Amino acid sequence: MSSISVTPLSGIETIDIALGERSYPIRIGSGLLRAPESFAGVPRSPLAVIVSNTTVAPLYAQSLRDALRGRHAQVELITLPDGESHKDWAALNLIFDALLARGADRKTILYALGGGVVGDMTGFAAASYMRGVPFVQVPTTLLAQVDSSVGGKTGINHPRGKNMIGAFHQPVCVVVDLETLSTLPMRELRAGLAEVIKYGPIADASFLGWVEANLDALLARDVATLRHAVRRSCEIKAAVVGQDEREAGLRAILNFGHTFGHAIEAGLGYGEWLHGEAVGCGMAMAAETSARLGLLPEGDAERLIRLIDRAGLPVKGPDLGADRYLELMRLDKKAEAGEIKFVLLDAIGHAVLRSVPDATLRQVLASRCT
Numbered sequence: 001m002s003s004i005s006v007t008p009l010s011g012i013e014t015i016d017i018a019l020g021e022r023s024y025p026i027r028i029g030s031g032l033l034r035a036p037e038s039f040a041g042v043p044r045s046p047l048a049v050i051v052s053n054t055t056v057a058p059l060y061a062q063s064l065r066d067a068l069r070g071r072h073a074q075v076e077l078i079t080l081p082d083g084e085s086h087k088d089w090a091a092l093n094l095i096f097d098a099l100l101a102r103g104a105d106r107k108t109i110l111y112a113l114g115g116g117v118v119g120d121m122t123g124f125a126a127a128s129y130m131r132g133v134p135f136v137q138v139p140t141t142l143l144a145q146v147d148s149s150v151g152g153k154t155g156i157n158h159p160r161g162k163n164m165i166g167a168f169h170q171p172v173c174v175v176v177d178l179e180t181l182s183t184l185p186m187r188e189l190r191a192g193l194a195e196v197i198k199y200g201p202i203a204d205a206s207f208l209g210w211v212e213a214n215l216d217a218l219l220a221r222d223v224a225t226l227r228h229a230v231r232r233s234c235e236i237k238a239a240v241v242g243q244d245e246r247e248a249g250l251r252a253i254l255n256f257g258h259t260f261g262h263a264i265e266a267g268l269g270y271g272e273w274l275h276g277e278a279v280g281c282g283m284a285m286a287a288e289t290s291a292r293l294g295l296l297p298e299g300d301a302e303r304l305i306r307l308i309d310r311a312g313l314p315v316k317g318p319d320l321g322a323d324r325y326l327e328l329m330r331l332d333k334k335a336e337a338g339e340i341k342f343v344l345l346d347a348i349g350h351a352v353l354r355s356v357p358d359a360t361l362r363q364v365l366a367s368r369c370t
């Protein structure tokens with residue numbers, strides 16, 4: 001069971017994710033990337049390697065490097081190609097090649113500087129390089145700050161399915177610098193809001209109300225409002241992961257909207273729709289499924305779909321054809337013996353895992369695909 005403490009510490013708020021010997025702090029604040037004290041407790045290995053990409057490295061790698069100088073004698077940088085289409089073996093191999101070329105050993109610490117793609121790939125590289133080295137998450141997108149940097153799911157995509165190859169590997173620390181959100185493109189900010197919206201319907205009805213009331217401030221990047229969204233999202237995710245680190249049961253609720261969403265991402269070829277866009281649409285599909293099965297009042301499904309739409313996220317999916325959707329969804333990691341399990345809602349604030357008749361899925365896809 002996870003215990004969460006939120007400790008204001010000279011402008012830094014800390015959420016502790018309780019996982020026994022794998023416990024770690026999530027530090028949230030402005031300017032943290034430039035502040036050496038943000039990384040307190042991270043082992044002082046001689047070599048540290050920052051893994052970033054061609055977009056984020058020019059913006060933030062030098063500041064992070066400067067902050068880390070007193071902690072590590074040598075700080076190297078690996079710059080990956082940018083984009084979901086590069087969350088693959090080829091880019092992962094670039095990390096391994098660079099680590100070997102720079103003499104990285106078992107004590108070397110990796111720092112993932114970027115969005116969820118860099119975070120998932122760096123985490124997977126850390127899980128597997130020399131059978132495991134420590135890593136730190138320094139998320140720079142809203143999506144990564146509220147979701148992907150926390151919880152230790154790491155991996156890469158396969159052309160047939162999303163995140164199909166990976167490992168659970170927890171970071172030693174997560175450092176969220178809210179200032180990085182000032183350079184994030186608007187489309188990416190909206191994509192991040194999809195995962196923020198997700199937490200209300202699955203776990204906290206009052207947070208859904210808060211997001212509805214504060215959506216305009218979030219879209220306007222009001223820092224205090226973003227800070228609350230990040231903090232509450234991380235609290236909810238930390239509590240869930242603290243109870244079920246490896247998704248034996250409860251953790252699956254974090255997958256709300258993802259069975260449909262991952263099918264959209266894989267079906268279109270990674271990158272055409274952003275992960276957050278696909279999840280937004282997937283949540284609309286899951287909400288409609290919940291209503292069609294009589295689990296959720298129609299008005300509640302409509303309420304959620306309205307919010308997703310207001311956030312500028314798609315609520316209608318691409319027309320891949322129902323057969324293709326079903327084929328892609330059967331590869332979902334929650335499926336058992338080919339039977340797909342969906343995260344649905346039986347109330348706003350409460351999620352359940354259910355199989356759904358194909359006929360209902362076909363109705364939902366017919367109604368929600370353009």
Ligand SMILES: NC(=O)c1ccc[n+]([C@@H]2O[C@H](COP(=O)([O-])OP(=O)(O)OC[C@H]3O[C@@H](n4cnc5c(N)ncnc54)[C@H](O)[C@@H]3O)[C@@H](O)[C@H]2O)c1
Nearest residue numbers: 055115116117118140141143144147148153180183184275
């Ligand atoms: N491990 C998990 O628990 C988990 C959870 C959610 C999502 N994910 C994964 O995360 C990925 C999506 O992450 P994402 O939405 O962060 O996408 P992303 O990593 O592709 O980043 C989005 C874009 O923003 C750019 N960028 C990042 N930070 C920036 C900044 N501060 N200023 C300007 N540009 C910046 C990136 O270079 C990229 O072009 C998907 O692969 C998804 O599967 C994983």
Ligand SMILES: O=C(O)C(=O)C[C@@H](O)[C@H](O)[C@H](O)COP(=O)(O)O
Nearest residue numbers: 147151153162163251254255258333
């Ligand atoms: O942390 C989790 O657990 C999640 O499901 C969070 C999701 O937002 C995230 O997209 C995750 O990577 C999906 O996991 P997967 O196991 O379905 O690939």
Ligand SMILES: [Zn+2]
Nearest residue numbers: 195258275279
């Ligand atoms: Zn997600």
